[in-house]
Amino acid sequence: MNATATTDLPVLVIGAGPTGLAAAAHLVDRGIAPLVLEAGPAAGAAVREWAHVRLFSPWGEVVDPAAEKLLAPTGWVKPEPSGYPSGGDWAELYLQPLADVLGERVRYDARVTGVSRTGRDRIVDADRETQPFVIQYENADGREHRVLARAVIDASGTWSTPGPAGGSGLAALGEKSATDHIAYRVPDLKHPATRARYAGKRTAVIGSGASAFTALAYLADLAKSQDGTGTHATWILRRGISGSTFGGGEADQLPARGALGLAAKAAVDGGYADAVTGFRTEAVERDADDRLVLIGEDGHRLDPVDEVIVLTGFRPDLSFLDELRLGLDERLQAPVELAPLIDPNQHSCGTVYPHGVNELSHPEQDVYLVGMKSYGRAPTFLAMTGYEQVRSIAAALAGDREAAERVELTLPETGVCGGAGLFDQPEADEAATAGCCATPGPLTIGATAPTGVC
Known part of the structure; x- marks a missing residue:
C-alpha cells in the first residue's frame, strides 16, 4: 500500500475511556477519521468498575474541550463545573454521551490482541514507515478481526493489570x-454482598496511595455503622509514616484529595485501623480457621485477617504491542522522554508538567501511548494531562506542528510531598511516596501516627 493510501486510513484509538474518547474528539475536530476499539460493552468500561469512587478533580477539569465542542450541538448540558463526579457519573453523564455522538466510530466488545505493520514484524526495516498498521482484535464471542490504520493511539489504561501484594513486584x-x-479494587461497601464480606471482619489494606486512603475511610465508616461492629483494618505500608504519608491535607490544591488523606488519618487516629510500616509481603498463608496470615520478607508474621485488599498500583499491559518498536523507560515502562518528568523516585514533590507529542513519540513512527498507559507504573496522572496529550498528538497527525508543540494547559500545583500523587483515577502506587522519609523495619503504630518531614 502506498503512502497516499495510508493517509486515507483511520487513526486507531484503543480504549473508549476518558483519554481515548478525547483523542477521537480531537481527531474529528482536525478532520481525521478515528476508529475506537473498546474491549468492554460500553464507554468507560474500566471507569464503571470504580463507579462508587469520587474523583479528585471537579467537572470543570474532567471534560475535554474538543469533546464538549462535539457534544454541544446535541443539547448536552455540562454538569456544574465545581461539582465532583463519581466514576459512575463520569461514565453516564459524559463518556457515554460522547461515545454516542461518535457513533459507528466506536466499536464495543473489541479487545485488541495485536498491533503490527502490514507485512513487517518488529525485525524488518525495509519500507517500514510506509506500511499501514494492522490491528487484530476479538469480539466477545471470540471471533477475530483485522483493521488497517495510519496511526495508533493506545489509551487502554492500566486498570486490567493491578499490582500484586508481593513486595518484590511478583505475586507473594x-x-x-x-x-x-x-x-x-476499592470495595463498594454500599453493595449488600460486598458490605457483608467486610462487615465485622478484620481486613488488611496494602498500599499507601489514594486507593488505600479510600479503602481505609470506607472501612472506618463501616465500623461506625450499626451493622459494622467489629470491623477493623490493618494498614500495611512498605515504607514508613511521615508528615507526607497522608498527602497535603488542607494545603493540597486538589481539595478533595487532601480531604481523602485526612479521612484516612482519622481512621488511624480513631482506632479503626492500625498501621504496620516497613512491611514487604513475601507470602500469604491460611491458618486453621481459614484466615490469612501475611508474612514479611524478614519472616515477620502479622496477626490473621479475614480479608486482604491489595492497592499497590497498576502496570501497563504491553503484550499486544510486542511487534512494535517502543522506546520505554526500563523502570517505569513509560516513554523514555516522558519518564524523567514523572519518575516518583525523583519527583515526590511538585508538578508534573504538561507534555505532548515530543515526549510521547517512539522509534515506531505514529504510535502513541496516552493517558494512564503513558505513565507506565508512575501514579501521578490527571485527566487534564491526558487531554493535553491527545490534543498535541492530533495536531501533529494533522501536520500542525506549531500547535502540537504548543502547551495549552496549566496544571495546579500539588501542594504535596509524596502522598497519593496527582491523579483522578484510583490507581495510586506505593512508589508515590518514594524519596520521602521512611521508617526502617516493621513497626506497628497505635492510634496516633507519628509525623515527620520529607
Whole structure:
C-alpha cells in the first residue's frame, strides 16, 4: 500500500475511556477519521468498575474541550463545573454521551490482541514507515478481526493489570491460591454482598496511595455503622509514616484529595485501623480457621485477617504491542522522554508538567501511548494531562506542528510531598511516596501516627 493510501486510513484509538474518547474528539475536530476499539460493552468500561469512587478533580477539569465542542450541538448540558463526579457519573453523564455522538466510530466488545505493520514484524526495516498498521482484535464471542490504520493511539489504561501484594513486584507466595479472600479494587461497601464480606471482619489494606486512603475511610465508616461492629483494618505500608504519608491535607490544591488523606488519618487516629510500616509481603498463608496470615520478607508474621485488599498500583499491559518498536523507560515502562518528568523516585514533590507529542513519540513512527498507559507504573496522572496529550498528538497527525508543540494547559500545583500523587483515577502506587522519609523495619503504630518531614 502506498503512502497516499495510508493517509486515507483511520487513526486507531484503543480504549473508549476518558483519554481515548478525547483523542477521537480531537481527531474529528482536525478532520481525521478515528476508529475506537473498546474491549468492554460500553464507554468507560474500566471507569464503571470504580463507579462508587469520587474523583479528585471537579467537572470543570474532567471534560475535554474538543469533546464538549462535539457534544454541544446535541443539547448536552455540562454538569456544574465545581461539582465532583463519581466514576459512575463520569461514565453516564459524559463518556457515554460522547461515545454516542461518535457513533459507528466506536466499536464495543473489541479487545485488541495485536498491533503490527502490514507485512513487517518488529525485525524488518525495509519500507517500514510506509506500511499501514494492522490491528487484530476479538469480539466477545471470540471471533477475530483485522483493521488497517495510519496511526495508533493506545489509551487502554492500566486498570486490567493491578499490582500484586508481593513486595518484590511478583505475586507473594500463596497469593494466587488465596484470591477468594483477596481483592485488588476499592470495595463498594454500599453493595449488600460486598458490605457483608467486610462487615465485622478484620481486613488488611496494602498500599499507601489514594486507593488505600479510600479503602481505609470506607472501612472506618463501616465500623461506625450499626451493622459494622467489629470491623477493623490493618494498614500495611512498605515504607514508613511521615508528615507526607497522608498527602497535603488542607494545603493540597486538589481539595478533595487532601480531604481523602485526612479521612484516612482519622481512621488511624480513631482506632479503626492500625498501621504496620516497613512491611514487604513475601507470602500469604491460611491458618486453621481459614484466615490469612501475611508474612514479611524478614519472616515477620502479622496477626490473621479475614480479608486482604491489595492497592499497590497498576502496570501497563504491553503484550499486544510486542511487534512494535517502543522506546520505554526500563523502570517505569513509560516513554523514555516522558519518564524523567514523572519518575516518583525523583519527583515526590511538585508538578508534573504538561507534555505532548515530543515526549510521547517512539522509534515506531505514529504510535502513541496516552493517558494512564503513558505513565507506565508512575501514579501521578490527571485527566487534564491526558487531554493535553491527545490534543498535541492530533495536531501533529494533522501536520500542525506549531500547535502540537504548543502547551495549552496549566496544571495546579500539588501542594504535596509524596502522598497519593496527582491523579483522578484510583490507581495510586506505593512508589508515590518514594524519596520521602521512611521508617526502617516493621513497626506497628497505635492510634496516633507519628509525623515527620520529607
